[in-house]
Amino acid sequence: MPVTIILGTQWGDEGKGKAIDTFAGDFDYVARYNGGNNAGHTIINEFGEFKIHLVPSGIFYPKTKCLIGGGVVIDPAVLIEEMNSLRKAGVKLEKRLFISQRSHLIMPYHKILDGLYEEAKGAGATGTTRRGIGPTFADKISYNGIRWSDFTDKDIFAEKLRVQLGLKNKIIVALGGSPLDFEKVRDEYLGYYAEIKPFITELFPIVQNGLKTGKKFLLEQAMGSILDPDWGTYPFVTGSTTLASAATGGLGIPPRAITRVIGVTKAYTTRVGAGPMPTEVKDDAHAEKALSEVAATTGRVRRGGWFDAEVVRFASQVNGIDRLFLTKLDVLSEFDEIKICTGYEFNGRKVHYHDLDSYQLDKVKPIYRIAKGWKEDIRGVRKFKDLPARARAYVETIEKLVGVKIGWVTNGPERDAIIKR
Ligand code: GDP
Ligand code: IMO
Ligand code: MG
Numbered sequence: 402m403p404v405t406i407i408l409g410t411q412w413g414d415e416g417k418g419k420a421i422d423t424f425a426g427d428f429d430y431v432a433r434y435n436g437g438n439n440a441g442h443t444i445i446n447e448f449g450e451f452k453i454h455l456v457p458s459g460i461f462y463p464k465t466k467c468l469i470g471g472g473v474v475i476d477p478a479v480l481i482e483e484m485n486s487l488r489k490a491g492v493k494l495e496k497r498l499f500i501s502q503r504s505h506l507i508m509p510y511h512k513i514l515d516g517l518y519e520e521a522k523g524a525g526a527t528g529t530t531r532r533g534i535g536p537t538f539a540d541k542i543s544y545n546g547i548r549w550s551d552f553t554d555k556d557i558f559a560e561k562l563r564v565q566l567g568l569k570n571k572i573i574v575a576l577g578g579s580p581l582d583f584e585k586v587r588d589e590y591l592g593y594y595a596e597i598k599p600f601i602t603e604l605f606p607i608v609q610n611g612l613k614t615g616k617k618f619l620l621e622q623a624m625g626s627i628l629d630p631d632w633g634t635y636p637f638v639t640g641s642t643t644l645a646s647a648a649t650g651g652l653g654i655p656p657r658a659i660t661r662v663i664g665v666t667k668a669y670t671t672r673v674g675a676g677p678m679p680t681e682v683k684d685d686a687h688a689e690k691a692l693s694e695v696a697a698t699t700g701r702v703r704r705g706g707w708f709d710a711e712v713v714r715f716a717s718q719v720n721g722i723d724r725l726f727l728t729k730l731d732v733l734s735e736f737d738e739i740k741i742c743t744g745y746e747f748n749g750r751k752v753h754y755h756d757l758d759s760y761q762l763d764k765v766k767p768i769y770r771i772a773k774g775w776k777e778d779i780r781g782v783r784k785f786k787d788l789p790a791r792a793r794a795y796v797e798t799i800e801k802l803v804g805v806k807i808g809w810v811t812n813g814p815e816r817d818a819i820i821k822r
Contacts, residue, residue: 404618404654405661406645407726409625410716412672414696414703415665416728418442419811421458421621423726423819429616430607431459432468434651435641436623437507437537438479439530441697446816448490452697455480457621460492468604471503472641472651473623474537475549476512477593500597501604502550506590508562509581510569511536517576527637528674530699538640540565549601552594562587605653612658620648626664626716634759637676645720664722664805666713668730668795671703677763680706680742691735707740709767710802715754717805724808727796731812736774739795742767743802772798780813785822 407424409415422444425431438454445451446461453460455475457467469475484494511533518535519526529535540546545565551558563583570580611618622643627633629643641647645662648654672678673696681704682688692705716722733739745752745765752765775789782788788796788810800807810820 403612403615404620404659405663406620406622406648406659406720407663407665408622408643408645408720410627410664410666410713410720410722410725411625411670411709412627412676412678413623413625414441414671414673414694415625415667416443416726416811417621417623417665418444418453418458419728419814419816420663420665420726420809421619422446422461422816423809425459425465425619426462427617428459428465428619430466430468430611431457431619431621432470432652433457433621433623434470434472434648435643436639437474437532437534437641438476439532439534439639439698440623442621442623443697443814445814448492451487451490454483454698456483456487456498459619459621460487460494460498463493463497465497467498468607468652469498469500469504470604470652471501472647473501474505474507474534474541474641475500476507476532477590477597479532481593481596494600498600499602499604499607500549500600502601503548503603505537505541505546505548507533507537508547508565508590509586510565510573511540513573513578513581514569517573517578521576526675528676530674532698535640549594549597552591552598555591558590559587562590608653612654618654620652620654622647626720627712632715632719632755634676634762637674637759661724662720662722663724663726663808664713664717664720665726665728666799666803667728668708668733668799670706670709670712672706673699673701673703677759678704678706679711679745679762679765679767680709680740682706688736691732707742707767707769708799709742710799711742711744711754713799714803717803722805725800725803725805726809726811727799727807728811730792730796730810731778731780731818733795734775734777734779734792737776739772739774740769741772741795741798741802743770744768770798780818782812783817783820785810785820788820
């Protein structure tokens with residue numbers, strides 16, 4: 402398919418890295434269009450194990466070129482570190498990685514502000530990654546951002562930085578922090594620019610010529626659909642839109658060019674940070690332990706819960722998902738019984754995800770269907786028909802409840818742990 406989007410249908414960490422790694426070898430380009438280094442996409446392959454934050458997950462296939470679109474915000478120190486660790490593992494980046502000159506930079510004050518806003522909100526904090534994501538997107542939208550293109554004229558960059566530091570230092574100092582030094586920040590960022598410059602370009606001709614000549618694009622979303630600022634659990638969301646539609650602005654791809662949307666879905670649910678999560682497990686120590694994980698970016702604990710069909714159905718509809726890529730089925734092998742949330746009840750009424758705001762969603766009663774567990778190690782299975790009958794039934798139940806076919810089931814973190822249907 403010429404333009405395929407792979408996106409998360411829950412609260413992030415669905416296994417997008419693994420999904421991209423499965424398909425990337427068949428594509429000419431893999432491109433990121435949203436988010437920043439709040440993302441952490443895990444890939445396990447012959448180069449090793451990586452948790453990549455900014456570089457598209459297609460970088461491991463030598464013939465695949467990787468694009469970081471203008472919709473992405475970049476912390477240059479994180480990007481340089483990531484590029485160096487990829488090089489060290491034997492991955493070639495030259496003439497393979499292209500970064501949009503339109504992408505905005507995460508500046509030191511964005512990270513400080515991220516922390517100050519979180520602390521001011523106290524118990525109502527979002528639980529951000531504190532990578533400066535929200536404040537950087539806020540500056541972009543309020544015309545206060547700094548982009549790579551600003552560095553082509555060092556005076557323009559310096560002037561913009563001077564104005565922003567004047568503003569931001571006032572807030573930082575008022576809240577008890579130490580002001581940032583203009584010359585220090587300027588020189589630090591000029592140094593980053595010098596290192597990254599060979600990779601910075603305008604992506605428009607690459608994308609347009611690629612579409613014209615039938616090149617295949619795989620678009621790698623970051624975060625998950627339910628972290629979208631409009632359609633997610635606001636204010637417990639992220640700073641950039643995470644939906645399929647974001648690929649259009651984030652990469653300059655016309656909506657009509659998008660031919661397929663694949664939704665990555667965990668066989669259960671996780672969430673990092675604050676905010677409602679109707680199926681979170683709270684009163685069952687065994688399930689809590691089995692379903693929680695360690696976050697790839699911050700090392701925090703991901704909250705664990707049962708599969709929520711209401712959320713994935715919503716994500717499938719809002720994104721126009723053609724097929725689901727179901728991950729981590731193996732994690733459920735240890736359960737005698739597995740709960741599946743089929744919908745919600747609120748004040749005695751059946752409601753949908755989209756009917757409620759975050760504070761109401763926090764109070765819904767999930768309606769559960771109980772499935773019998775298969776209690777068998779399924780990690781080595783490579784054919785759907787070889788899965789235990791109850792595991793197959795679980796997959797088919799999800800398919801029916803969500804209303805979208807499941808094209809792939811994964812049963813281990815490694816590249817080959819996948820069942821194609
Ligand atoms: P992403 O942000 O959507 O790319 O997901 P993350 O990489 O943050 O989190 C997914 C985690 O699940 C990673 O640790 C993966 O290695 C792991 N993973 C992916 N697929 C499977 C699977 O089928 N089974 C198991 N056990 N782990 C998986
Ligand atoms: P990947 O791409 C899971 C969450 C944070 C927090 C909220 C806002 O690996 O799926 P931010 O730092 O973006 O302002 O934090 O969004 N969050 C993610 N959760 N996976 C991610 O990315 C996330 N990126 C942001 O935990 O709740
Ligand atoms: Mg992740």
